[in-house]
Amino acid sequence: MLFDLEPLSWFTLCTVLPQLTEITMTIGKHLVLVILYFKCNAY
DSSP states (O other), X not given: XXXXXXXXXXXXXXXXXXXXXXXXXXXXXXXHHHHHHHHHHHO
């Protein structure tokens, strides 16, 4: 049972994780741009 589940979980990790990091990177980039925009408008 454990051996059947393990490759699947690794497969899920390997497929889901890169997508998640890509999403967080994109959100992070936009967040930085938004913060910079507001900071520049504040002055």
